Amino acid sequence: MTTAIAERKNGNVVKDEQPKIIYTPRIDIVEHENAFDVWLDMPGVAADAVDITLEKNILTVSGAVAPSAPEGFRLVHREYRPGVFRRALRLSRGIDTGNIAATMKHGVLQLTLPKAVDAQPRQITVTVEEESIDASD
């Protein structure tokens, strides 16, 4: 399907404002014998703009999208807006939280969550926090 882009000369141009939209990054989780691998799609977020915090057993990932609006142009077709990516993961006991590794490449954050050596393998889980996170700030 081809999307026709009209050259709207006057009015009706979409505004690219409201930078406070919170996106839930899409996530993949894979379990290996000794670790979990987690990927989060966060396009437009630079490596130094990613924030990862661990509070108790909740790992929260966030990052603001760098603005990509070219100067002096009119936005005539919009399928995404600037915003902030944010998502939380609940880690069970048995995750070695001292050795979590994170890398950012091409707008994808990859986390490696190693399992603690002495933990019971069957009890270790990484689950997505389903309840909405406070987005008031």
Add this chain to the structure above:
Amino acid sequence: MWRTQPSLLNEFARLNREMDRLFVSMTQPTMTSFPPINIWLRDDEIVATGMLPGIDADALHIQLENNTLTISGTRAAPTFEGARTVRRERTLGEFERKFHLPFRVDAEQVKATFTDGILTITLPRLAQDMPRKIEVKTA
């Protein structure tokens, strides 16, 4: 027997939430097309920006034919031996988007950059089609 019931209810609740999530993502047009693209316009140039996380530049194809811009490519799915998939939400595999542009562009001058998963394509207008100011001379 009684013990299994709460977990079954939990499972239904989870399925419900999952259905809600699917429904919401289907009603948002921005989520149905991958990759999402914004198009920007100036009298002499078009800029297309897109969210293409995790895609290598050499797995991406940008084509221009009869004023139609085609962005296509493949997003490879990582494969592992003996690993278990816990959750899978990301769009993987082949994709293609087509846009009919509002004016003719100079295919030789099209440039594309890729930064942090954001693709930016600049398409300058064909020189002979540029809007010109016509001087009015006094007789």
